Amino acid sequence: MKRLLQLTAALSLGVMSYQADAQTPFSTMDFVNINNIKASVLVHGDMWWDPVSQASQCFYPATSTKNISFAGALWMSGYDAGSQLHISSQMYRQNGNDYWPGPLDASDTLTYATSTDWAKIWKINRTTIDTFIGLSTHTVLNTSPSILRWPGKGNTYAQGNAGASLTITQDMAPFVDLNSNGIYEPLQGEYPKINGDQALWWVFSDNGPTHTESKGKPLGVEIHTMAYAYKRGTLVDNIILYEYSIINKSPNTYTNFRIGQFADMDLGTYSDDYIGFDSAHRMGYTYNGAAIDGVYGANMPVAGVTMIVLPGDAYPAYVPAGSFAYFNNDTLSPVGNPGIDTEYNNYLRSKIKTGVHFSNDFTTTGLPTVGYGSGPLTDYVFPGDPTVNTQWSECSSTNTAGDRRFVITSNDFTLSPGAVQKVVMGLISTPEGLNACGDAGFSLTGIHNLADTAWNLFLNPIAPVSVNTPTIDNAISVFPNPGHDKITVHLSGTIDGAATVSIYNTMGQLVMHGRDLNAINTFDVNNLPAGVYYLKYTNKQTQTSISFIKQ
Structure with missing residues (x-):
């Protein structure tokens, strides 16, 4: 030990x-x-x-x-x-x-009683959310407790440590607000907003x-x-x-x-x-x-x-x-x-x-x-x-x-x-x-x-594997990576006239820029110092980025 x-x-x-x-x-x-x-x-x-x-x-x-x-x-x-x-x-x-676990009150303090109620970590897997989204109706009985008790603002079902009922009047755990009223309503089809295939949320002060x-x-x-x-x-x-x-x-x-x-x-x-x-x-x-x-x-x-x-x-x-x-x-x-x-x-x-x-x-x-x-x-x-x-x-x-x-x-x-x-x-x-x-x-x-x-x-969260999402028309790859003198940038999908490729160093400085792009593009990086660079591809609809190493 x-x-x-x-x-x-x-x-x-x-x-x-x-x-x-x-x-x-x-x-x-x-x-x-x-x-x-x-x-x-x-x-x-x-x-x-x-x-x-x-x-x-x-x-x-x-x-x-x-x-x-x-x-x-x-x-x-x-x-x-x-x-x-x-x-x-x-x-x-x-x-x-x-x-200590829990949020501060209006006087910028946290009591032990409040801390006790908030001494909890809320955990959820993406598959649980996907199953919930697939339901035609949502009830207390068919909604997973990890969704039903999520500590979103205004959730009347929110529960903390040992099942303590929570009254939440301020923004807390993030959620998908389908009706944009600022209140978490899981029985209206709203669910935790997370990145990753698994997420844990908690608050301390x-x-x-x-x-x-x-x-x-x-x-x-x-x-x-x-x-x-x-x-x-x-x-x-x-x-x-x-x-x-x-x-x-x-x-x-x-x-x-x-x-x-x-x-x-x-x-x-x-x-x-x-x-x-x-x-x-x-x-x-x-x-x-x-x-x-x-x-x-x-x-x-x-x-x-x-x-x-x-x-x-x-x-x-x-x-x-x-x-x-x-x-x-x-x-x-x-x-x-x-x-x-x-x-x-x-x-x-x-x-x-x-x-x-x-x-x-x-x-x-x-x-x-x-x-x-x-x-x-x-x-x-x-x-x-x-x-x-x-x-x-x-x-x-x-x-x-x-x-x-x-x-x-x-x-x-x-x-x-x-x-x-x-x-x-x-x-x-x-x-x-x-x-x-x-x-x-x-x-x-x-x-x-x-x-x-x-x-x-x-910067570019991965889409859930189990959700049918439209293919984003911005796939990009770099070869070789690491590269020495030249790199080849492959772009898939529709390449519109506004498409550009920008290369930045780790300080965020633009070091190279390309337009009039094709599916396969070659960039001469021989004069760039060795290090890590970020290549950003932008078109009319979206943008994405990828890193590469210059050796």
Whole structure:
């Protein structure tokens, strides 16, 4: 079992406090489990673990007990008009919880009674919706409970934890509103609006009964979350997407606001991991530092967290990640576990626990690096390709492998009262293979291709397989991919006079444009720098996009 650092006395006092106030936290969880990854989500905003057993609940392959991650959660912080820090984060509940299940009320608070009623995760499969759509009439008896009790606005049948009746007067879980009256009416044929072949929805807030994990001031935010996945027998089966909608319910305008995804990516054995950062995909990833893993053996995957949507994005332009920081499972080092609000905040802002900015201390192959103390300042640690020993990575530094945690963040922005910010994150895993540092066949190509697929999957959701939908006249493919000098773009269907192909780099800059198209088109990409590009095809009726790699 993974060892969690904790102060036993503090934890005991915390449990006593919960019991005295009748505010015991909830262990309610459910799983995204339709494809090759099986991963838990919990009502306190954490994920990928079980707080009761203290064991990982994020498995690849899904039918195994091999784990690719141990824990994850959303972190965020900002400053009010008086320059006071407000922050919310979640790790292992060792000091309690910053997030509690349920929405905020009109006074920007969440009571324990309300939290109890909302301590539920609503789960539905696409096949259930398809069956419902096929019914000629809808009654309480023939409507699936997952549709009937969905927490949509105004649903008189909505139910929460332990069957609690919910009165929902604000927008909550999304639904298909057939009569456009803003009320969810399942017996009128309305149903949950989801992406994926399976989706889970839940809501949590940070101004609940307690706010003790970070020991900071709450922000007064409400977070609506949907996790979803596809099962199609392709690369998409190795992806889970998480969409967060973060609503500022407080009267405060927060400046220098940052949102980050914390991840404790334990790849098999927790104590032998390396991490790295891929700026093109805003992705943190983990790979093995040891040739033989105690769980996977000699063949292990590479797993990653890619930030597909961040504040500041304006498709097709994407902003770089604000920072990629790391820390270890210890309490004494400058890059150890955070314990108070300022330490959590430092990791959100390219700083080590003590407030010193991270720096690139890589000088030569084989010399261990820690990311602080010497070298130029940097916002991203370990950004190099671990298969290239002249680039800064844990592998080229021959660091001692360990129990790493990382945080990927947005840039600073202003969060006004009532504002809603969307963040989309993808959890991805390559198939098992020779993927340890030093393995002859080790390459990042697989995780890069998966990240491309995850981004494209969000931008172009796959149509349900069991629903008869008209063929969209915009099919596009690229060959070869990766490409070197030239790529061939195949277009199917009707190609009208307005059809164009535009190629963008990962910063959203237009680098190539084509019109007067045919079914087969050749583009000279010889002068483009190596990297990931996005090709967008547009005609009079619709548009679609696909990624390709220039080598």
